[in-house]
Amino acid sequence: AKTAGGSCWRFFMPELLEKTTEDTIMINNLHRALEENEFFLQYQPQFTADGSKLAGFEALIRWKSQKYGLVSPGKFIPLAERSWLINKIGEWVLAEGCRFAQKLAQLGHEEIKVAINISPRQIKMNNFVDNVRQIIDAAHVFAPQIEIEVTESMIMENLDANIPKLETLQKDGMNLALDDFGTGFSSLTYLRTLPVNYLKIDKSFIDKIAISETQVKLVATIIELGHALGMKIVAEGVEAEEQLVKIQECGCDYVQGYVFGKPLSEEAAVALCKQYDK
Ligand code: C2E
Ligand code: CA
Ligand code: CA
Ligand code: CA
Numbered sequence: 691a692k693t694a695g696g697s698c699w700r701f702f703m704p705e706l707l708e709k710t711t712e713d714t715i716m717i718n719n720l721h722r723a724l725e726e727n728e729f730f731l732q733y734q735p736q737f738t739a740d741g742s743k744l745a746g747f748e749a750l751i752r753w754k755s756q757k758y759g760l761v762s763p764g765k766f767i768p769l770a771e772r773s774w775l776i777n778k779i780g781e782w783v784l785a786e787g788c789r790f791a792q793k794l795a796q797l798g799h800e801e802i803k804v805a806i807n808i809s810p811r812q813i814k815m816n817n818f819v820d821n822v823r824q825i826i827d828a829a830h831v832f833a834p835q836i837e838i839e840v841t842e843s844m845i846m847e848n849l850d851a852n853i854p855k856l857e858t859l860q861k862d863g864m865n866l867a868l869d870d871f872g873t874g875f876s877s878l879t880y881l882r883t884l885p886v887n888y889l890k891i892d893k894s895f896i897d898k899i900a901i902s903e904t905q906v907k908l909v910a911t912i913i914e915l916g917h918a919l920g921m922k923i924v925a926e927g928v929e930a931e932e933q934l935v936k937i938q939e940c941g942c943d944y945v946q947g948y949v950f951g952k953p954l955s956e957e958a959a960v961a962l963c964k965q966y967d968k
Contacts, residue, residue, distance in 0.1 A: 713769060719757070720770055724778055728754050731786050732953035735962060736805070736924060736946040739938050744966035746803030746837065748946060749787040750953050751779070771809050780812040784822065788829035790956060791836060799963040805837035805867060810844040814851075819858050826864075833863030837888065840866065843874040845884060857885045867924070872912065882919060888944075889916040893927025896947070900932035910940040917941070 723729060733747035753761040770776040784806055791804040812818055826833060838859060845852045845868075860866055867888035872895055891912060898905045909925075916923045925937045928947030937945060954962065 713772070716766070716769055717773055717775060719755070720753075720766060720775055720779070723753055723755060724775075724782060726756075728756070729779070729782060730754065731783065731790065732955060733790065733804070733959040734946055734953040735951045735959070736803075736944050737950050739925070739934075739942045739945050741934075741945070741950060744802060744962060745944055746805060747790075747954075747959055748805040748839070749783060749790070749807070751783055751807075767809070771811060774811070776809045776811050777815060780809055781821065781825065783807070784825045785829065788826055788831045788836065790959075792829050792831045793956075794960070794963060795832065795835060797960065797963065799967060800832060800835060802963055803835055803837050803865060805839050805865075807839045807869070808844075810841075810847060813840065813844060813855060814848070819855050822859060822864075823862065826862075833859075834865065837865040837867050839869040839890070841869050841874065842871065842877075842880075842884075846874070846877070846880065849880070853883070853885065860885045860887070868921075870926075878915075881915075886919075886921055888924055889921045890924045890926050890946075891942075893947075896925055896927050896929075896933055896937065899936045900930060906936055906940065909937070909942075913940050913942055 730752050731749045732752055733749055735744055736746045736748065737744055751763050751767070753763075753766055755761055767776070767779075770779050787804050787806045791802075794800070794802050794804070815821065822838070826836060838856075840856070845856070856866055865887045866885055867890055868884065868886045869890050870892045871889050873892045889912075891909065895905070895909055895912070899909055913923045922943040923941075924944040924946055925942045926946050928934055928937055928945050928949045930949060933947075934945065934949050951962070
């Protein structure tokens with residue numbers, strides 16, 4: 691086995707090098723994409739669980755590359771997150787999402803929220819809070835219309851520094867959502883102390899909800915817990931009618947998923963607001 695290890699090393703080395711070069715090329719491509727305006731946002735609607743009211747949208751980044759076509763964020767965000775480039779992309783997303791929010795407000799839909807995903811490297815920056823404030827001010831958007839999505843693991847990385855940052859944004863009037871809830875090392879001890887308005891239950895919990903009673907009980911318990919802590923609950927990735935029925939029975943507040951709508955272009959999102967405006 692020891693000798694095999696030696697040959698494995700020789701075997702894997704060139705591959706590792708190749709991977710690094712490939713990544714470097716891609717990171718350069720992403721820099722160029724930012725300069726050449728190849729990124730755009732789509733907006734996925736979030737409804738009250740009964741589907742009667744449009745509550746907001748989650749902004750989701752897309753890359754329309756000249757070279758590669760449409761690339762999903764699952765492919766390029768993790769790569770961008772390895773360099774400082776993610777801060778630039780993150781600022782762009784925030785500015786663009788705020789511009790959209792401001793547009794909605796101008797059209798009389800100021801109650802419709804826009805949720806923006808934040809990367810770990812962004813929150814780490816010393817000027818994170820000032821940055822967010824500046825971008826929001828520059829866009830002339832009212833803080834309560836903006837929701838900031840962070841993950842638990844990201845906050846946990848440096849609780850002492852991150853909690854005050856998030857609290858400041860919350861005091862400004864912004865909403866905070868805990869994304870992908872249940873996928874990390876959920877620590878109930880900390881959940882109580884986190885400045886969070888919305889808990890987003892990860893899709894992996896929703897997937898089996900229509901076929902497993904145990905899963906229903908688990909989700910119902912998460913919802914109860916969130917409510918006990920004063921949070922509103924969003925179920926993510928609800929695709930089927932049967933899942934929707936279960937999630938409604940569990941007392942979930944909001945639903946985001948294909949059952950109600952896929953991510954939309956800005957024009958389609960505006961049209962949806964008009965359709966749901968009383
Ligand atoms: P996420 O923040 O958990 O976003 C939800 C993802 O689930 C989105 O994929 C959305 O299209 C997808 N989704 C929503 N409902 C359903 C459903 O019913 N069924 C299925 N199968 N999928 C559903 P998307 O847009 O490909 O984004 C993937 C991930 O990329 C996001 O996960 C987020 O981690 C990251 N991402 C996307 N946009 C941004 C961004 O602007 N900034 C940062 N930092 N990350 C982003
Ligand atoms: Ca209105
Ligand atoms: Ca998200
Ligand atoms: Ca999520």
